[in-house]
Amino acid sequence: MDYISKYFSWLFGEYFPWLWGEVRNFLLNPDGPADKFVIMIIAILFFIVVMGLILFLVDRPKNAPRWLVVLGFVGPAVLAIGFGLVYPALATMWSSLFNKNGAEFIGLDNYVTAVTEPAFQTVLRNTILWVVLVPLLSTFLGLVYAVLVDRTRIERWAKTLMFLPMAISMVGASIIWKFVYAVRGADYDQIGLLNQLLVWLGQEPRSFLIDSPWNNLFLIAVMVWIQTGFAMTILSAAIKAIPDDIVEAARLDGLAGLQMFRYITVPSIRPALVVVLTTIAMATLKVFDIVRTMTNGNYATSVIANEFYDQSFRKANAGLGAALAVILFIFVIPLVIYNVRQMRLSEEIR
Amino acid sequence: MTTTPVPPQGVSLAQDGEAGDDIVAAPPEGPIKRRSRIAANRLRSPWASFAAIIIAFLWTTPTVGLLITSFRPVGEINETGWWNIFIDPSFTLDNYSDAMFGNQTNLGGFFVNSIVITLPAVIIPISIALLAAYAFAWIEFKGRSILFVAVFALQVVPIQITLIPLLRKYVDWEINGSFWTVWLSHSMFALPLAIFLLHNFMKDIPASLIEAARVDGAGHVKIFFKVLLPLLTPAIASFAIFQFLWVWNDLLVALTFAGGQPDVAPLTVAIAELAGSRGSDWHLLSAGAFISMIVPVVVFLSLQRYFVRGLLAGSVKG
Numbered sequence: 001m002d003y004i005s006k007y008f009s010w011l012f013g014e015y016f017p018w019l020w021g022e023v024r025n026f027l028l029n030p031d032g033p034a035d036k037f038v039i040m041i042i043a044i045l046f047f048i049v050v051m052g053l054i055l056f057l058v059d060r061p062k063n064a065p066r067w068l069v070v071l072g073f074v075g076p077a078v079l080a081i082g083f084g085l086v087y088p089a090l091a092t093m094w095s096s097l098f099n100k101n102g103a104e105f106i107g108l109d110n111y112v113t114a115v116t117e118p119a120f121q122t123v124l125r126n127t128i129l130w131v132v133l134v135p136l137l138s139t140f141l142g143l144v145y146a147v148l149v150d151r152t153r154i155e156r157w158a159k160t161l162m163f164l165p166m167a168i169s170m171v172g173a174s175i176i177w178k179f180v181y182a183v184r185g186a187d188y189d190q191i192g193l194l195n196q197l198l199v200w201l202g203q204e205p206r207s208f209l210i211d212s213p214w215n216n217l218f219l220i221a222v223m224v225w226i227q228t229g230f231a232m233t234i235l236s237a238a239i240k241a242i243p244d245d246i247v248e249a250a251r252l253d254g255l256a257g258l259q260m261f262r263y264i265t266v267p268s269i270r271p272a273l274v275v276v277l278t279t280i281a282m283a284t285l286k287v288f289d290i291v292r293t294m295t296n297g298n299y300a301t302s303v304i305a306n307e308f309y310d311q312s313f314r315k316a317n318a319g320l321g322a323a324l325a326v327i328l329f330i331f332v333i334p335l336v337i338y339n340v341r342q343m344r345l346s347e348e349i350r
Numbered sequence: 351m352t353t354t355p356v357p358p359q360g361v362s363l364a365q366d367g368e369a370g371d372d373i374v375a376a377p378p379e380g381p382i383k384r385r386s387r388i389a390a391n392r393l394r395s396p397w398a399s400f401a402a403i404i405i406a407f408l409w410t411t412p413t414v415g416l417l418i419t420s421f422r423p424v425g426e427i428n429e430t431g432w433w434n435i436f437i438d439p440s441f442t443l444d445n446y447s448d449a450m451f452g453n454q455t456n457l458g459g460f461f462v463n464s465i466v467i468t469l470p471a472v473i474i475p476i477s478i479a480l481l482a483a484y485a486f487a488w489i490e491f492k493g494r495s496i497l498f499v500a501v502f503a504l505q506v507v508p509i510q511i512t513l514i515p516l517l518r519k520y521v522d523w524e525i526n527g528s529f530w531t532v533w534l535s536h537s538m539f540a541l542p543l544a545i546f547l548l549h550n551f552m553k554d555i556p557a558s559l560i561e562a563a564r565v566d567g568a569g570h571v572k573i574f575f576k577v578l579l580p581l582l583t584p585a586i587a588s589f590a591i592f593q594f595l596w597v598w599n600d601l602l603v604a605l606t607f608a609g610g611q612p613d614v615a616p617l618t619v620a621i622a623e624l625a626g627s628r629g630s631d632w633h634l635l636s637a638g639a640f641i642s643m644i645v646p647v648v649v650f651l652s653l654q655r656y657f658v659r660g661l662l663a664g665s666v667k668g
Contacts (some may be wrong), residue, residue: 038528040466047473053482063470070485074481077479077501080498085507087515088512092514149402152399168647176639179412191432194532217512230661234661293622
């Protein structure tokens with residue numbers, strides 16, 4: 001009797017905690033590539049088992065009540081979205097009302113700082129510059145390109161080339177462009193293409209990424225380079241959807257070239273244009289990879305998304321970082337409302 | 351999100367042409383349409399094609415420049431421009447082996463991390479989203495449309511606003527800095543868009559098909575697996591590519607939850623660090639950039655058709 005109870009106390013008091021510690025350690029700190037792949041497979045299998053179990057339980061009872069079925073299907077998603085998006089967003093809004101270390105309630109002071117301090121005003125100015133220029137330029141270029149290659153023999157590969165920047169990371173894109181902007185002293189051979197072009201034209205080489213405020217435009221060019229492919233794809237599909245008889249009728253009326261573009265193409269694809277502009281604007285607001293990789297926010301190039309990262313993780317100013325994230329969100333809200341209304345509208349038509 | 355002018359069958363690109371199994375396939379082209387297309391082709395000015403080629407050339411040159419650089423010897427990279435390769439060609443693979451296995455960079459290890467991060471972060475959200483999208487599309491329940499609009503709206507919440515509270519929770523649970531936090535975060539962030547996209551595709555499946563299965567006595571679980579899943583393969587593929595590219599190319603999430611952990615951090619983090627700490631080592635940066643690009647570019651080129659379809663379903667249709 002004594003023997004058995006001793007055994008159990010060893011089992012539960014020592015062995016299981018030890019085993020759990022080992023398993024936990026293995027799952028959290030894999031050693032080397034092989035272990036990493038093993039825990040990756042464990043994670044996937046574990047997930048499949050849990051989801052399968054939920055579905056099995058939902059399906060088990062004959063004539064399961066509908067709420068149970070709905071819970072099984074929607075529950076995991078709602079739980080994940082609640083924990084991963086809704087709760088943290090609310091928590092961030094709350095902590096934006098506190099000071100550096102979150103100890104003291106300071107009301108809207110962080111927002112006042114973010115809007116009035118000169119350094120932050122530069123950040124706001126840059127962000128607005130990005131959000132206005134990137135959507136307009138990429139949509140314009142994407143539209144022109146889509147019209148130019150539409151129904152030509154080179155259409156397919158021409159589109160792929162334009163589209164490729166969307167497949168690579170913004171970090172990669174930044175490195176590609178940083179090299180284009182690279183500068184060396186006027187006495188040396190240039191290794192950056194843009195400066196070499198200047199030299200060939202008889203100009204002095206320039207530090208494209210350092211001379212403010214123009215450096216912002218050179219960063220924005222990178223985002224335009226990436227997003228034009230997206231605009232082109234959506235707009236090209238919309239152009240192809242213009243009914244042929246409209247185009248034909250316009251042609252019989254004597255429209256051609258630019259007039260056709262102005263009076264037929266653009267009005268017909270207006271909804272797609274709006275979607276492209278808002279989508280790119282939202283994507284642009286959230287981008288920080290480019291600024292971080294190319295200038296690290298120095299030389300007056302920071303944007304809100306980058307400043308958020310700096311304040312939150314480098315300068316340990318949680319309150320101000322939170323306020324910047326909320327400002328980012330506030331910028332997005334009009335776009336969200338607009339999109340939801342558009343969706344409602346199209347559902348009604350359906 | 352469009353109002354009227356874009357009918358679903360019109361939403362297809364030239365690349366979509368060969369897809370027989372297309373959900374949104376273009377209707378077969380009639381002879382009249384074909385003739386008018388050929389005529390339009392002839393009317394097209396050669397200047398338009400010329401301008402297109404110029405733009406395509408401008409768009410590609412920066413990438414080509416860095417690609418050429420990645421194969422040039424270190425000494426030459428720092429002394430002369432990459433265009434000199436056309437006069438004085440010299441190639442080497444040293445940059446790649448340095449970047450991949452050199453002591454200081456060791457991108458090989460980060461490459462493994464990128465793969466380990468990406469696969470679960472693609473599979474998990476797709477599965478959860480498939481179930482939710484099915485319920486939103488085919489199960490009637492109270493508050494369905496409000497919940498769906500809420501999910502849709504949440505897809506544009508900037509990730510930035512969620513990072514610090516999540517990080518705090520992970521620290522509380524003592525799982526911070528592990529793969530699990532990165533998987534979990536990516537999965538949660540992906541759900542709104544995934545649900546929205548897959549819901550759109552599911553709505554395209556004829557209701558009669560589902561009714562028929564229901565009449566045969568199939569429950570929701572059975573209908574989901576037997577009827578819908580096989581039809582949804584292209585839709586799943588298109589979202590999978592989205593998510594794959596997103597996760598593989600992500601910097602913000604990885605930096606927040608795995609930054610400073612060489613055992614967990616993916617390639618993007620490693621290369622961004624490299625750009626910060628050794629910004630003028632172009633031989634490492636160029637090779638490293640292409641090491642990080644090769645996988646997404648291959649995936650993208652081979653599955654471009656699905657990617658384009660997902661893009662269109664996500665933003666034009668709605």
